[in-house]
């Protein structure tokens with residue numbers, strides 16, 4: 001072990017200056033740190049692009065070239081000053097450009113010799129160049145059998161002191177010569193290595209630096225990714241298990257007359273397979289004697305409310321009250337209406353509470369709740385407030401959780417004694433499974449991945465400004481058929497004034513194209529008083545207006561089945577999950593619905609991909625996966641501060657399969673040997689002693 005703890009300055013070839021730079025630039029203090037500083041790609045010295053094949057349409061693509069540096073000169077002045085190199089292979093010439101560190105780079109390069117160049121193509125007004133390429137002399141490895149040479153992350157400062165990819169390569173080669181099997185003990189048990197056909201940790205670490213061939217490289221990479229994900233999952237599952245063991249809850253053992261009566265006689269449709277499965281999962285939790293903490297994910301329209309209601313009926317059958325909370329007044333009222341309609345005639349007492357319930361009505365409701373004269377209560381976050389006391393709250397459901405903070409939810413816990421109520425969080429913002437497993441690794445997740453039968457897919461179209469007249473014509477036709485239309489504008493805080501101006505201009509122009517008295521228009525945005533907002537919303541809900549012009553405030557949950565057209569303005573400014581959420585406002589009735597994505601003519605690659613994804617699929621999980629791929633895991637809502645997502649190698653947007661396997665195996669290990677006492681799990685036990693400390697504090701996620 002001590003070899004790995006040796007200070008980096010003791011490595012041959014590392015003097016005090018280099019040591020200092022390795023520390024400050026790369027966080028490398030010891031031999032071990034350098035060993036774990038993995039390459040981020042490899043130069044395959046056998047594969048090169050030819051310059052003549054590079055053409056328009058390859059903007060943003062990575063290429064590797066082999067050729068000779070012909071000319072190298074500084075051009076421009078001041079801020080436009082840059083170093084331009086002409087790089088030639090047998091088939092053509094391309095420009096290499098440096099804006100930063102140009103002086104140093106000019107000194108370090110030599111014209112007339114062969115280089116390997118790697119970089120991203122940039123198409124600037126039809127002229128293609130490679131800005132800031134990686135470049136290194138070709139001779140360097142010419143007489144070695146190496147075909148995959150490691151390339152390490154570098155910085156301008158490192159490059160300036162001979163610690164570019166090549167310099168770092170020298171160091172790792174020296175280091176690997178000193179490292180023996182004993183320096184790198186195995187942390188995975190033999191039976192897992194055997195089952196997965198993984199190389200030893202020692203071999204994997206050697207191979208990830210200097211793979212002999214692509215097969216060894218992928219075996220090493222898979223093994224190292226697996227171990228990262230495996231120990232994380234093991235730890236998260238352990239935390240969850242500990243918490244579950246500790247958190248006693250009410251045991252709802254009875255399936256009684258309310259649940260059965262509703263299921264056998266009142267339910268207006270056949271439950272989907274997914275709904276049935278989730279209800280079973282919940283039923284198991286509720287009967288277990290431990291507190292349930294479950295996240296229910298399901299696309300808009302997948303029927304989460306029914307699952308919520310059936311769970312509430314289970315609480316009632318066991319003599320407990322149940323609460324359902326929504327983030328807005330309108331949503332809460334919609335839930336109230338649909339639930340009272342569902343349970344009509346069953347003698348179930350349902351109450352409603354929101355900020356708008358005041359005075360005598362409010363007092364009465366609070367009294368009933370406390371006395372147990374109400375079975376269900378539906379409302380807004382007003383339910384979380386101090387004066388709200390339950391006789392015996394057994395189950396609390398929150399809808400559309402991303403509007404509620406984690407903190408607010410924890411207030412629920414105090415509303416019941418001696419145990420906290422069971423908690424079910426319903427959300428229509430799907431997060432990709434890979435992320436859910438990690439982010440909510442210590443929470444239980446149910447997924448409704450099936451829509452009720454007979455739904456018509458929403459047709460999604462992309463239109464440019466030039467197509468606006470036809471879009472308006474289409475809107476007129478739909479309104480003639482008696483349908484309603486949403487038109488949504490972006491509004492972000494940073495440019496709020498400008499956005500509001502846009503919205504108002506949009507309103508004026510639409511009012512001209514859709515004049516009274518034939519057309520009535522509602523307008524809703526976040527700057528309005530809540531009462532005015534509700535008033536306008538209600539006019540639309542009741543069908544008094546045909547067009548609703550709004551900002552994304554309507555994103556959450558409103559249900560107007562008669563609305564069949566969703567027009568989104570400046571679509572390029574919305575994120576994927578938000579677009580999908582907005583689209584979910586239509587397609588809620590029996591009629592064919594449409595989502596029209598309006599954009600300007602110039603679109604970035606990312607915007608194009610978002611729009612293509614929207615046009616290609618209606619499936620929330622596919623959208624979420626695309627979002628993850630496009631934005632990377634760090635940018636998905638709610639994950640920003642989570643240390644769980646910083647991996648050395650693993651990438652949640654690509655390594656879903658490895659994660660799934662790692663999680664399954666972690667599950668099995670914990671099931672039959674929770675404290676790693678069996679001899680075969682000894683490597684895990686030893687490593688967890690160290691690892692558990694490293695991930696301390698993650699248990700608060702979710």
Ligand code: ADP
Pocket residue numbers: 269270271272275298299300301302303304305306428452453
């Ligand atoms: P979510 O809250 O998941 O967006 P809802 O619970 O509002 O979805 O359900 C959407 C619509 O689908 C509602 O009108 C509901 O009555 C209906 N619905 C729910 N489950 C089924 C089912 N199994 N079969 C047919 N219709 C269903």
Ligand code: MG
Pocket residue numbers: 304305399557
């Ligand atoms: Mg809903």
